[in-house]
Amino acid sequence: MHQVSLLINGEMQASSSTQFIDVTNPANNQVIAQVPCATEQEIEQAIMSAQRAFDTWKDVPVTERARVMMRYQALLKEHQRSIAETLAQETGKTIDDAMGDVWRGIEVVEQAMNVPSMMMGETVENVARNIDTYSHIQPLGVCVGITPFNFPAMIPLWMFPLAIACGNTFILKPSEQDPMTPMRLAELFIEAGAPAGVLNVIHGGKEQVEPLLTHPLIKAVSFVGSVPVGQHIYRTATANMKRAQCFAGAKNHTVIMPDANKEHVLNNLVGASVGAAGQRCMAISVAVFVGESQQWIPELAERIAQVKPGVWDDKKAGFGPLISPAAKQRVLGFIQSGKEQGARCLVDGSECQVAGYEQGNWVGPTVFADVTDQMDIYQQEIFGPVLCTMAAASLEDALTLVNNNPYGNGTSIFTNSGAAARKYQREVEVGQVGINVPIPVPLPFFSFTGWKNSFYGDLHAYGKQAIRFYTETKTITARWLENDIPGGPNMTISLS
Numbered sequence: 001m002h003q004v005s006l007l008i009n010g011e012m013q014a015s016s017s018t019q020f021i022d023v024t025n026p027a028n029n030q031v032i033a034q035v036p037c038a039t040e041q042e043i044e045q046a047i048m049s050a051q052r053a054f055d056t057w058k059d060v061p062v063t064e065r066a067r068v069m070m071r072y073q074a075l076l077k078e079h080q081r082s083i084a085e086t087l088a089q090e091t092g093k094t095i096d097d098a099m100g101d102v103w104r105g106i107e108v109v110e111q112a113m114n115v116p117s118m119m120m121g122e123t124v125e126n127v128a129r130n131i132d133t134y135s136h137i138q139p140l141g142v143c144v145g146i147t148p149f150n151f152p153a154m155i156p157l158w159m160f161p162l163a164i165a166c167g168n169t170f171i172l173k174p175s176e177q178d179p180m181t182p183m184r185l186a187e188l189f190i191e192a193g194a195p196a197g198v199l200n201v202i203h204g205g206k207e208q209v210e211p212l213l214t215h216p217l218i219k220a221v222s223f224v225g226s227v228p229v230g231q232h233i234y235r236t237a238t239a240n241m242k243r244a245q246c247f248a249g250a251k252n253h254t255v256i257m258p259d260a261n262k263e264h265v266l267n268n269l270v271g272a273s274v275g276a277a278g279q280r281c282m283a284i285s286v287a288v289f290v291g292e293s294q295q296w297i298p299e300l301a302e303r304i305a306q307v308k309p310g311v312w313d314d315k316k317a318g319f320g321p322l323i324s325p326a327a328k329q330r331v332l333g334f335i336q337s338g339k340e341q342g343a344r345c346l347v348d349g350s351e352c353q354v355a356g357y358e359q360g361n362w363v364g365p366t367v368f369a370d371v372t373d374q375m376d377i378y379q380q381e382i383f384g385p386v387l388c389t390m391a392a393a394s395l396e397d398a399l400t401l402v403n404n405n406p407y408g409n410g411t412s413i414f415t416n417s418g419a420a421a422r423k424y425q426r427e428v429e430v431g432q433v434g435i436n437v438p439i440p441v442p443l444p445f446f447s448f449t450g451w452k453n454s455f456y457g458d459l460h461a462y463g464k465q466a467i468r469f470y471t472e473t474k475t476i477t478a479r480w481l482e483n484d485i486p487g488g489p490n491m492t493i494s495l496s
């Protein structure tokens with residue numbers, strides 16, 4: 001049985017732990033590897049190795065740090081397919097979707113290659129006579145990343161390349177459900193020339209995360225995962241005086257105006273709702289049809305019903321299984337509650353099976369109509385291939401619904417009216433908005449800007465905000481004397 005390694009001080013090493021968690025293929029629940037729960041001593045070694053590496057890495061010129069990222073980007077591109085195959089087998093994603101997961105991560109590494117210009121400070125000459133003020137951007141020290149199962153390539157790559165390009169060192173604690181993909185990313189990072197200790201990877205769950213949130217040498221914590229865990233991590237890290245950015249759950253609405261292009265809407269909503277089995281934090285899980293567009297709901301349901309789940313290398317599969325039997329049971333529970341609470345189940349995926357893979361965590365595409373904001377299927381994040389459709393009389397009503405929802409990760413509007421789109425983009429209380437684009441995940445020169453219960457913190461992932469998150473600003477005020485300055489002591493706070 002393959003035992004997943006730890007990465008400590010540049011060495012891939014077997015853990016001395018006696019506790020292991022099974023990594024399974026979600027298509028048949030066969031165990032494909034075992035991941036160790038790192039021991040206290042191993043976690044301490046990882047932190048100390050990152051701290052030692054910081055002493056030298058922070059002084060490596062920014063251009064050399066950028067060149068490590070250039071080599072890393074080339075290696076990731078070269079190995080994209082093999083990484084995606086590992087990823088597909090441990091997550092169940094289709095190979096095309098797995099390739100996309102890796103690609104969206106590579107784009108962040110491309111952003112990290114630009115680190116010299118992103119770390120430029122500011123200057124104002126002659127702020128007072130013969131005095132200049134300028135700022136420098138400096139790294140923090142040891143940073144930590146705790147990542148979820150649903151994007152095991154993209155989300156670790158949201159974090160460590162930018163943190164390390166800024167001159168920090170890093171400890172990654174990936175999801176215990178699919179740790180082989182992040183280990184492959186780590187191996188390639190070493191191959192790209194990252195010095196020992198700059199990136200460390202430890203494995204496990206809650207017990208392994210806790211010391212990372214309290215250890216005095218850890219300066220910043222990045223987390224992506226569910227709301228309760230995100231709240232706990234944000235509270236614990238900040239109570240221990242660390243910076244924290246915690247990206248959490250979501251309930252993303254799309255609003256369909258009657259003047260939208262029907263074909264465009266239907267084609268886009270199929271993939272945006274049930275793609276990746278709905279296990280995307282930016283999946284569309286609620287479609288709000290305004291006015292006459294409600295007539296399109298039956299046709300949308302028909303199209304979604306055509307999507308067939310399947311195994312990762314089945315070219316006809318629209319999406320794969322859920323990550324675990326527990327995730328499947330949770331989603332089935334929501335489908336049941338939707339029926340009991342009075343929603344109309346237009347497409348029911350609860351009995352879905354895939355021939356030859358009867359033990360897999362399958363849930364088929366599911367569509368509900370007549371959903372109300374009081375139902376559990378509306379209020380909770382389902383994280384499965386389940387779309388709730390709702391009706392609204394006007395754009396105002398749709399906006400009220402979306403703004404009353406406690407989540408604020410992403411939303412979209414389909415319309416041909418510039419006025420409607422502008423009103424929506426301006427008034428909606430959600431951090432990422434698509435206009436005729438269903439899942440508006442920004443490219444990495446912007447930032448990933450979820451709001452409300454989808455994000456705790458202030459500086460977001462990637463883009464300029466990530467550079468700010470992973471650095472301190474030092475502001476220097478300097479006077480160089482050409483001649484002796486006449487006069488006695490200056491007793492005021494002015495700079496003249």
Ligand code: NAD
Pocket residue numbers: 146147148149150151173174175176204205206209210224225226227229230232233247248249250280281381383409450454
């Ligand atoms: P999760 O919260 O269960 O786990 C995330 C990470 O936290 C894992 O590494 C896990 O080992 C660790 N963890 C779990 N329980 C912990 C605890 N009590 N204390 C400390 N650490 C703990 O999330 P998941 O099921 O892996 O991922 C799915 C969730 O992630 C969904 O809610 C989804 O919306 C969210 N997500 C959000 C974004 C975003 O950008 N907002 C992106 C992707 C996923």
